Amino acid sequence: MTTRDLADLSGPALAATLTPDSIVLLPVGSIEHHGPHLPLATDLIAADQMSARLASAAVDAGLDVWRLPPIAYAKSDEHAWAPGTFWIGADELLATLRSIGRSLASTPARTLVFYNGHGGNTPVLATALRELRRLYGLRTFAMSVAIPSGDGVDGPDERGLGIHGGWGEASLLMHLRPELVDAAQFARAIPPTLADHRHLGFAGASVEFGWLSDDFGFDGVLGDPTGASAGAGERIASGLIADGVEALQEIATFDPAA
Numbered sequence: 728m729t730t731r732d733l734a735d736l737s738g739p740a741l742a743a744t745l746t747p748d749s750i751v752l753l754p755v756g757s758i759e760h761h762g763p764h765l766p767l768a769t770d771l772i773a774a775d776q777m778s779a780r781l782a783s784a785a786v787d788a789g790l791d792v793w794r795l796p797p798i799a800y801a802k803s804d805e806h807a808w809a810p811g812t813f814w815i816g817a818d819e820l821l822a823t824l825r826s827i828g829r830s831l832a833s834t835p836a837r838t839l840v841f842y843n844g845h846g847g848n849t850p851v852l853a854t855a856l857r858e859l860r861r862l863y864g865l866r867t868f869a870m871s872v873a874i875p876s877g878d879g880v881d882g883p884d885e886r887g888l889g890i891h892g893g894w895g896e897a898s899l900l901m902h903l904r905p906e907l908v909d910a911a912q913f914a915r916a917i918p919p920t921l922a923d924h925r926h927l928g929f930a931g932a933s934v935e936f937g938w939l940s941d942d943f944g945f946d947g948v949l950g951d952p953t954g955a956s957a958g959a960g961e962r963i964a965s966g967l968i969a970d971g972v973e974a975l976q977e978i979a980t981f982d983p984a985a
């Protein structure tokens with residue numbers, strides 16, 4: 728048996744196969760508006776396919792890594808205005824993560840890693856990390872499909888704003904599911920002054936702001952997919968897998984007290 732998908736196993740086989748050293752990935756996606764050029768399932772496809780590749784590469788590197796079925800519906804209320812966004816609330820996502828953690832805690836595995844494809848999920852995942860640590864004693868981690876912004880050398884200059892439907896994401900989808908990408912609809916969607924603020928910005932800025940994806944004047948896209956290519960997507964994907972295997976190696980031996 729070569730599968731690394733936990734749900735492919737029988738219950739007794741799972742109980743006999745998992746150990747306290749096993750690392751279990753939970754892909755978390757979303758079904759949300761990604762502009763006219765990308766499918767609603769973009770983040771789900773990225774989390775699902777990239778986590779499968781990562782699990783396989785990590786096993787080749789000697790780690791005992793498994794994968795749960797992905798969560799498709801997640802916290803996408805920034806795109807609630809757009810038809811085709813199917814979202815659940817932060818409370819519902821947190822409750823789901825808590826229940827999945829509780830279920831994992833009844834197996835021999837002790838380590839749960841969220842593998843996130845949608846930035847809007849990040850604060851909820853961060854809350855769940857601590858809840859599952861405190862409630863069930865699990866070792867909990869969150870990593871993401873960290874898609875780079877185009878910087879003017881690799882891809883168009885997105886001024887750090889390529890966060891939704893931009894060059895990196897469109898390229899990754901052209902690599903993973905080219906038949907779902909409509910390159911004829913690529914259009915630059917970078918607000919002219921948003922990146923000029925010293926304090927205000929997205930996650931990591933000293934002042935964050937509440938936003939909806941139609942606040943920026945570009946019908947929900949923030950980024951510049953022009954110039955996206957399957958080749959760039961392949962490079963992004965292989966970089967993510969290489970970094971991901973390294974991260975899982977750190978997770979495997981991580982001891983905060985050491």
Ligand SMILES: [Zn+2]
Nearest residue numbers: 769770891892
């Ligand atoms: Zn996305």
